[in-house]
Amino acid sequence: MRAHVLSGLTRATAGVAVGGLALATLVAAGDSPASATPATSVVVNEVYGGGGNSGATYTNDFVELTNRSDAAVSLDGWSVQYHSGGATGSWQVTPLSGSIAPGGFYLVGEAKGAGGTQALPATQATGTIAMSATAGTIALVHGTAALTCADSAACQSASVDLVGFGTAALNETAPAAGASNTASVQRSGKPDSDDNSADFSAGDPTPGAANAGSGGGGGGGEPGPLRIHDVQGANWLSPHDSEKVTNVPGVVTAIRSAGSSKGYWIQDPTPDASPATSEGVFVYSSSPGVAVGDSVLVSGTVKDYYPLSSGDTVQKTSNLSVTEISGSTASVLSHGNALPPAEIIKPDTVPATYAPDLGGANIEATPIDPARSALDFWESREGMRVEVDDARVVGPSNSYGEQFVTTKPAQATTYRGGTELLGENAVPSGRIEVVPTDGSNPGVSVGDVLQGATAGPVDYSQFGGYTIAATQVGTAQHKNLPPVVATPQSRKQLAVATYNVENLAPGDSATKYARLAQGVVTNLAKPDIVAVEEVQDNSGATDDGVVAADQTLTKLTAAIVAAGGPKYAWREIDPVNDKDGGQPGGNIRVVFLFNPARVSFVDRGSSSVDRSTTPTSVEKLKGKPALSLSPGRIDPANTAWDSSRKPLAGEFRFRNKPVFVVANHFASKLGDQNADGRYQYPAQSSAVQRAAQATEVHAFVQRILKVDKKSDVVVLGDLNDYQFSPALAALTTGSTSGHGRPILTDLIGTLPENERYTYVYDGISEVLDHILVTPRTHGVQYQVVHVNAEYTNQTSDHDPQVVRLKP
Structure with a gap:
């Protein structure tokens, strides 16, 4: 797992009124009106009794209130009451609670009918009154006792506001007209005149929003001084x-x-x-x-x-x-205005440069120049509608429905349809995140295409980076990218693989174990040795002092057998509790799996030695290099390994020839500045530790080669860094600048440029996992096996890789 900065988010909600659905500008201020006085505070804004009837859109009747004052009003102890509108009959009561903000709406849902297709938006009060669609009276009452009034004057005196509609005998001056199964009666934006027929008109129901005729909360208004x-x-x-x-x-x-x-x-x-x-x-x-x-x-x-x-x-x-x-x-x-047209983003619309080199300075201190970089371009469109047509997917959908596409289909294209990182700070400028606003998940993988228009306003992700908040998403055209299958090793070839299994714990699903096993058996073609990263202890992420991982490894090796693979043995060293980083309590470590029918492991060193803290060293045995502890750790007390995994060194024999393997999981990128953020180019504080770790591993390999320069050494694992990084330069040459004679060859560099990736992060195909070999190693054949990173349905976030060689 690549530990980029991710965490749960909480937004402080400031100034949001309880019960407010839509908020409106103010018209007048005042206290609750006296009887028979035009209302200037809380009034009935809309009445609809056709909910659930034939032809209705909404399934429920409703009454909507609005606050025309400049202060919030508590509705605790108030009620909305309904009368059938005749000269006789009783009042039905729905109690209210909470408050209504200045200019705010308060929606009261009533009885549900058998018709209608759309539920009401969130209500602030709910009753069960079945209202007539065509005639009736609503009273807003400062109290919850049912009214007993039977004439308009008495009912006006007993209520805060009174609205009669249709043929209602109880009303203010005259009832509002036009109520039906499909129309509500809605207050206009004018001051209350105590004449329902003048203050209300019929229109399409608008629950929880201002009325089409600019009613509610005063409506209308003039634009302010700022656009x-x-x-x-x-x-x-x-x-x-x-x-x-x-x-x-x-x-x-x-x-x-x-x-x-x-x-x-x-x-x-x-x-x-x-x-x-x-x-x-x-x-x-x-x-x-x-x-x-x-x-x-x-x-x-x-x-x-x-x-x-x-x-x-x-x-x-x-x-x-x-x-x-x-x-x-x-x-x-x-309502119903045409939207401003979306800007069509073509392959040449966004600048080729993703971010300017400001020497680490804050880009916010510079003016926006849309022609300078992609960051500038998207910032100049923040909140505006844009459209990308027939967008190719370069980062798969995750569980939150987030995915990445490219606006530049020819830019840094991988052989499977992704977009590739080819140099330090060379982020592909065409890549942009797409997040549907309706919460849907397109379920797309790299190489798929969102056919047609994908459009919406430009936003900035909660985790950093510009996005299209898509109100329209193109139709997913699936490429069905086939997983890579490695070439099986011959009888004379030793196959060594690396696989980050992403926090594997006993509590993980049987499906995850089965799919990992299938990856080892089918896609990696049953390698002789597998360096496995991110194996958790027997209690997983529970921080209980447990460090053993035999249950995890038993389940994994059993799943491999069930998938048709060999019965792998394993070697590993339990870490000191909570000292190796990763998920707290998980005690992740690197492990050797090996097929004892093809390769043997040379166990060396006393069983009484604490291998978690005692370093292994290179010794000369009969003129050949040997490890003092096999398996052993490389200098585990060195500060380079603080809060990080320690490399696992092992001595194997294949066809009676020694092979040294060093499995690694270098420090994560946690704490680095965001490549999509303010500081350009971003500081990578974590790179210092990885360079130090690489220097230690380089020195260890050097000691082996000093004894025998023809030794076969394989260094592999999740190095959490790029092929052009200082860490990889230090690992190969001993210098972060890359100057010096290489003692290791990073095999990712031997592939064609468009195949150099093992991981996809935020729509960027990049290298984090590596296999390196000593220069005199013979018959090297190398493959990255793409089975995870490009797919929406991942077993791990890393792709494994394998090398075949002839010791």
């Missing part, structure tokens, strides 16, 4: 960060109703002339209460929000920010 491009500005941070803004106009283009960052995007259909200023912005709201196509005026506080940070801890993350409006209220001016 979206003013809020975004021509720099990375908003010039209005932490300022309150009023009535910023825009059209709702997308809604995110799930996850920790709920809200919606708005875009100004009338852009300015600057290529650096975005015309879109995210509005953070736990209860959006708006619909795509709504023309809105948004008020709130501008925030540059940094993913993976909270409060004053911005400096703890290297991510870029998302400019958003939080603590928001919105006035809906109209």
Whole structure:
């Protein structure tokens, strides 16, 4: 597992009113009205009794309230009451609780019918009253006792607001007209006149949102002094960060109703002339209460929000920010507006350079230049609608429905359809994440194509990196990429493989064990030796002091036999509890599996020695190199191995010839700055430790070759670094600069350029796993076996690899 910075996220919800669905601008302020006085505080905004009837869209009746004051109003102890509208009959009561924000809505769901196709949005109160679709009376009452009034004047006096519709005898002046199975009666944006017929009109039901005629919360309003491009500005941070803004106009283009960052995007259909200023912005709201196509005026506080940070801890993350409006209220001016057209992203649209080299400086200190880099380009479109057509997948879908595509199909293409990292800080600029806003999962793998348009506003991931928050996802065209199958070794060839099995523990499913076993038997073609990384102890991630892993290895080797493979033996050294990093409590380690029918392991050293802390050394035995401890660890007390796995060295014999194998799992990239973030190029603090580890392994191999320069040594494993990294330079030559005579050949470099990858991270095919051999090793044949990293259904996040050689 590559430990990039990943953690669970929590968003602080500031300024979100209890019960508020859609929020609106204010019209008037005042206390609860006296009887027969036009209401200026909480009023009935919409009444619908056709829910669940023939032809209805919504399955339930509802009553919607709105707060026209400038202060929140508690509804505890209040009620909504219904009367059939005739001169006789009783009132039915639905109690209310909670509060309603200034300009906010409060939705009361009532009885459900047999018809209708759409459930109501989230309600703040629920009753069971079956209302008439065409005639009736609703009273908003400051109390929960059923009314006893039987005439309009008395009912007005007993209620906060009274709405009669159809032929209702109980009303304010005259009943509202037009209610039906398909139409509600809705308040206009004008002040309350105490005349239901004048204050209400019929229209399509809009539960939890402002009315089509600009009703509710005052509606209407004029745009404020700032447009979206003013809020975004021509720099990375908003010039209005932490300022309150009023009535910023825009059209709702997308809604995110799930996850920790709920809200919606708005875009100004009338852009300015600057290529650096975005015309879109995210509005953070736990209860959006708006619909795509709504023309809105948004008020709130501008925030540059940094993913993976909270409060004053911005400096703890290297991510870029998302400019958003939080603590928001919105006035809906109209529904059903055309969306601003999506910008079509073609292969030459995004710059070829992913990020500028600023010597590690913060890109936020520079102006946005969309022609300079992909980071600049996407920042200048933050919140705006874009479209990628017939996008090829370069990073498979994960369990959250996230996947990566490329906008540059010819850029750094791997032989199986991915996009490849070919040099330090050479991130492919065409790669972009796609996350459907509806929570769907396309289930695509590398090489698949999202046929047609994939479109939505530009966002920045919770874990860093620009994304398309896709409201439209192309149809998945599956390439059905076949897994690689290695060539079996001949009788005279020794096959040595490496496989990171991603935190394998006894509690893992039988399916995982079976698929790993199939990978060893079928895809790796039953190698003679397998170096296995990330084998956890018998209690898995439970931090209980257990360090033995015999149960894990018993299950794995049994699964291999069940898959038709050999009965592998194993050698490993239990680590000191909680000293080797990885998942806390898991005590991951590297292990040798070997087929005793093909190869023998040379066990050497006293059984009383604590091999977890005692280093193995290279000795001269009958003129040949030998290990003092086999299996043994390379200098486990060296600080290079702090909180990291220690290399496992073993001496094998194949056809009576010695072969030395060193299995590794170098320190992870945890703590490095984000390649998609503020600091360019990003600092890789973890690289220092890996270079130190590589230097130690290099020195160990040197000691073997000093005894016999013709020795066959295989160094392999998850080295957590690239083929062009200082760590690999130190491992091969002893120098992080790469100067010096190589004593090891990194076999990934012997493959064609478009085949040099073992892992796919955030849509980038890259090398983390390596097999290296000493230069005099004969008959070397090498393969990377792609079975995991490119697929949405992975057994591990790493691909194994194998070398065949003739000692």
